[in-house]
Amino acid sequence: MRVLRAKVLGFCMGVRRAVELAEGEVQPPAPGRRYFTLGPLIHNPQVLGSLKNQGLEILDEKKLPPDLSNAVVIIRAHGVSPGVEKELAGRGALVVDATCPRVKANQLKARALAAAGRRIFLAGEADHGEIAGIRGYVTAEDGAALFCAVVGNAAEAAAAAEKLYREEPAAKTALIGQTTISPEEYLAIGEGIRKFFPRLKIADTICGATRDRQKALRELCGLADAVIVAGGKESANTRRLFAIAGAQGKPCWLAEGPEDLPPEIAAYNTVGICAGASTPDEVIDAIEKALVMGEYNPALKRSSDEGY
Ligand code: SF4
Incomplete structure (x- = not known):
């Protein structure tokens, strides 16, 4: 193999x-x-x-x-x-x-934009720690919370912008995004707000780390017969990689370690490994070694269709 x-x-x-x-x-x-x-x-x-x-x-x-x-x-x-x-x-x-440091830069950007009098829209998952953290930076000097609308998609963004427009049509606005949001989603959210505030300032806050891993996986899918996505099952970015590999039509498995490698993998000549941003080098190395040595877990009978 x-x-x-x-x-x-x-x-x-x-x-x-x-x-x-x-x-x-x-x-x-x-x-x-x-x-x-x-x-x-x-x-x-x-x-x-x-x-x-x-x-x-x-x-x-x-x-x-x-x-x-x-x-x-x-x-x-x-x-x-x-x-x-x-x-x-x-x-x-x-x-x-x-x-x-990238998240810290966005926290400080949110604070500076709010201090300059802009009403802040935050694009991302309302219950994510990063969003809660940035939100806490949108305050006045005395610590009082300033306007900050968390929006998860374009429809929510347009609705929040319309509400603000009714109350404050001349408001200066700015958009800040969760570092891991997709560029397409961020753009769509920005357009939703610009329907009401055409001069919205959109801050460049997306981190390339997620995008780089997804791009590398798409390239890998063009070269491999099957794909192992190494990483934690609780990790959102690892699960997203798994979904991308599946959407490319590749047989794929999510493995937290070599013990998650099922015997069916032996049927493929070329197997690709990708890994989420929270997967340590040792786990990737151990999975690669097990693949090369043909060490699978015979107790596992999962086909890639069954997911993980
Ligand atoms: S994905 Fe990683 S590098 Fe990018 S902002 Fe998050 S923690 Fe930082």
Whole structure:
């Protein structure tokens, strides 16, 4: 069997940085100090397991312990609002900010645009941590929340823009997007708002990491007979890669590790591997090795049609 890797795969810059920062904090651990991440650092079971073994626990943002003195709390790559950071510091935590520099730039952009008097539209998933974090930056100097409409699609964007137009037809507006939104969706959302505010300022906030992995997968599909998507089943960007491979008509499987490789793969001459932005190098290497060695899990009887 020939095994091909996608040209771009695995950890993006922001995730790699966050994992390295977390490992750097906990190694070696200081006596008596506790270590936490605010929510799971990334959606990958192996990385989470390894961090847990190194002594990192996961804090639930909605159930913060009252006393976090002598505790290090690491902020995830997608960031948090200033209010959450303040809350942590107020409980005595030593906050380590592992927010991806690209997300941080967008947070600061949102703050600057709002400070310049623009009404902010935020394009993305309302319940995603990155959006909640950016939203927290759209405040006045005294911390009071300013206008900020979170919109998930073009219809929502047009409806929110129409509502603002009725109240404030001369408003200056700006659009900021979640770093992982698709460019097509972002454009459509911008057009929805421009029906009412033609002079909308659209900030360039999309990160190329997701797009690069998807493009590399499409190229890989042209070269491989079947595809393995390496990554966590809870990872949204990994699942999106899996859907893209399926849409290209390729037999494909999502594997969190070599144990997820079913024996049917042996039927293909050329197998491609791609991986989501939260998949560590070790997992990709282990899957590639198992494919080359022909080590499948005989207990698995999944066809690619069954998904994962
Ligand atoms: S996808 Fe982009 S913005 Fe998000 S963590 Fe990775 S590098 Fe940063």
